[in-house]
Amino acid sequence: MAAALDFNGGFNNNNNTFTFCCFYCKSMTTSFRYGWSLSDGTLAKLCFQCGFLYESGTFCSTFHAGTTGWRQCIICRKHVHCECIASAKDIFMMNNGGVCCIGCAKKYLLPAAEDNTEHKPVNDCPPLLFAWNNSIASQSMDHPFNAMATAANESNQMVMCGAQMEEQTPVIIGGGSSSTAMNDNVNGCCLFVSPQTGLIRFLNYYQMKEQQYLKDLGYPNSSITPMFKKILSATDAKAKSGRLVIPTKGARSHFPELSDDERCKRLEILDITGRIWKLSYRFWENNRGRIYVLGGLKDYITMWKWQVGEQVTFYRIDPEDKYLIVTEKEFPASSS
DNA sequence: ATTGTGCATGGGC
DNA sequence: TGCCCATGCACAA
Numbered sequence: 001m002a003a004a005l006d007f008n009g010g011f012n013n014n015n016n017t018f019t020f021c022c023f024y025c026k027s028m029t030t031s032f033r034y035g036w037s038l039s040d041g042t043l044a045k046l047c048f049q050c051g052f053l054y055e056s057g058t059f060c061s062t063f064h065a066g067t068t069g070w071r072q073c074i075i076c077r078k079h080v081h082c083e084c085i086a087s088a089k090d091i092f093m094m095n096n097g098g099v100c101c102i103g104c105a106k107k108y109l110l111p112a113a114e115d116n117t118e119h120k121p122v123n124d125c126p127p128l129l130f131a132w133n134n135s136i137a138s139q140s141m142d143h144p145f146n147a148m149a150t151a152a153n154e155s156n157q158m159v160m161c162g163a164q165m166e167e168q169t170p171v172i173i174g175g176g177s178s179s180t181a182m183n184d185n186v187n188g189c190c191l192f193v194s195p196q197t198g199l200i201r202f203l204n205y206y207q208m209k210e211q212q213y214l215k216d217l218g219y220p221n222s223s224i225t226p227m228f229k230k231i232l233s234a235t236d237a238k239a240k241s242g243r244l245v246i247p248t249k250g251a252r253s254h255f256p257e258l259s260d261d262e263r264c265k266r267l268e269i270l271d272i273t274g275r276i277w278k279l280s281y282r283f284w285e286n287n288r289g290r291i292y293v294l295g296g297l298k299d300y301i302t303m304w305k306w307q308v309g310e311q312v313t314f315y316r317i318d319p320e321d322k323y324l325i326v327t328e329k330e331f332p333a334s335s336s
Numbered sequence: 337a338t339t340g341t342g343c344a345t346g347g348g349c
Numbered sequence: 350t351g352c353c354c355a356t357g358c359a360c361a362a
Contacts, residue, residue, distance in 0.1 A: 235356055242340070245354060264341095284342050289352060295340065340362075347355085 022047035024063070024086075035059075036086050044085075060087045073101035210315070213272050213324065222317050224324070227254035229313040237306040242298030244312065251281075251292035254316065258283055258292075269314075269323040271300070277325070300325070 020032045023044035033051025035044035046054060053059045060081035064070075069083025080101050081087040092100040210224045228250025230236070236244050246255075256265050264282035271277060280295040304327040306312075315324040 233355055240339085245356095248353065280340085282341080286343075286345095286354085287352085289354090291343090291354070293341090298339075338362100341360085343357105343359085345356085345358105347353105349351105349353085 020045050020047075022050055024050045036089060038085075054086060057090070060084065060090075071099045073099060078103075209326075209328075213315070213326065214317070216272055217270065217274050217317070217324070219317055219320055222320055225316045225318070227314045227316050227323075229311055232306055232308055232310050232312060234308050237301070237308045237310075239298055239301040239306070242301065243293045243295040244297055246292050246294055246314075248290065248292055250314070251283075254314070255281055255292075258290075267294070267323060269325045270317075271304075271325055271327075 019028050019030055021027075022029055022032070023035060023038075023046055025047060027047050029047040031048060032045040033048060033055065035046040035051060035054045038044055050059070050063075053062050061079075063086075064081050064084060067081075067083070069081050070079050071082050072079055078101050080091050080099060082091055082099055090102050092102055210226075214220055214222055214224050228247055230244065230246055230250075233245070235241055255267065258265060258281070264280055267279050267281045269277050269279055277296070277300050279297060281292070282295065283290040283292045285291075306327065311328050313326045313328065315326065316322070317324055
């Protein structure tokens, strides 16, 4: 007897059981597990095996191991698959084209979304108007809203594309002085609307990460100041050398002064895990100038897997009077 | 052999 | 031209 189509998409085989076709592998199953969201708002029904792999987070690496579409999280470098619907929940598309895994996105990019104690605006920016598909409407303040912003354009509008936007629909924000203020360093900005006050808080990518560094290190109320940064050269990135040539200007203006009598000092520098690295800070002379280097970095370079072109930033934490070294694996373009 | 240090050279701005 | 700094090498610990 022909099976009757069930309203839920299953087949009644006339003995009170329903048979489902696994959305992914198309095998028939009598029990299913829910998978990812489909465009019609329902959830994909998966067979036991696919469902189990999906729930355990190994779906993509199991089924798509040999296919294209694998990219690296810009922060932790974990491989994430970006070409199937199943992985959509695990990735956060950056406005600069990079990809962030959802773990790092929650940790570094969207901390306000999970921190209910911090729904306080950090500035006095006026309420902004949101334009959605060219129709201006007041933004609902019912829910936290996070998105990645591209640079403010010439008319002081900010084009937004974010994880919570439908289909990457661009949104234009304008009418607030803050969009002008953000002009200089807006790439990777995260925007947050306070559900309590209705005011908009924004922190750019760098600021958000810096605040997170302080929290991670246990200095949530301290201040963190970038001192200088260095794009890693080929010789810097070689763990064998174990040293970093640091920009002369940054060294002179932020590190303790070295003299001909004291050509080397020991510096203790924290990494973002709180580990203390005892490094040598010294210089040698060259023609007319000094070359400043930070030595004793071999283990650090190995641990953080330095690669050419990556950026290392040195911070100062006050009032603890500590240095912090941060290896950032990839950066959105910054105009600063 | 491994790791750290100092120097000379040369390219680029 | 002057300075910065990337690089490779020699040498020391």
